[in-house]
Amino acid sequence: WHLYLNNGHRDTLIVRRARQGHDAATWLDLSQRRLSHHELSAPLLGLGLDGGRPRPRNPGLAELFPDPGARPPLAGLLEKLAGEPALGVYRPDRGDGHLPEETERGRAPLASAPKPAADDGRDQDRPLWLLDPPRPLTLRDRVPHWRGRPLTLFPQEERFSQPWHDLAARRYRVAHHPDGLCCWVFEDDQARWWLQGFF
Known part of the structure; x- marks a missing residue:
């Protein structure tokens, strides 16, 4: 999202997904969460959206009758938690x-996972x-x-x-x-x- 302010500045807010998704409702929910935490330094004059290059949807991947008792994927929860700046969510990783x-x-x-380092077996326990x-x-x-x-x-x-x-x-x-x-x-x-x- 690009927020064009009346002082000539532009704020850019990036909304990310844990995995590729085409459902507009989730994108809108994540965008609203991200926008609700952003403080404007001046009144807003315009709003722009850069969605990257769209890909055609594969209709064969959509389920005709989804399981009503199925739990939503954990990736959706991660996306919502990552959109809350006050939580400070991070993924544990190894340092040097x-x-x-x-x-x-x-x-x-x-963020995409870094390339795995050579496993010497020291971190197993x-x-x-x-x-x-x-x-x-x-x-x-x-x-x-x-x-x-x-x-x-x-x-x-x-x-x-x-x-x-x-x-x-x-x-x-x-x-x-x-x-x-x-x-x-x-x-x-x-x-x-x-x-x-x-x-």
Whole structure:
């Protein structure tokens, strides 16, 4: 959408879909959501729409009798959430940091996915939600506690050491919380425990 203002400026608002779509109602709904959050710096004189190059619709893809009980696709929900600037929606993605809390970054929810990097298998047991910075855990009877309840530590341990950082080596473990949460915790060289993230 191009908004032509009486001060000679033009505001451009881009409305994106999670996948290709031809239904005008969805485009109109997404456009109204996007326009409702835009503040004009001057009165509006004109409105223009650039829809790109249209493609012919394949009538064979339309269903004659759609399932009345079918749930709408999740792509539609993502489109609506991405159109709400106050929510700050993003897709989790991997960064280039050395510490675990530095490797998580976000990308635009409707942006095309980057080319996958070579998979070395290191991220298979990493949680999706990392805390930055890690949260300290209380220790009772040499057992780490979170929210007043003990964590059950799984036996597998992974050591993380980066000599060029000032931080000491970390010994990571997967832990289970009585509430059902699966946590990623580590112990530092001073026998302190930290919560790094959630699976």
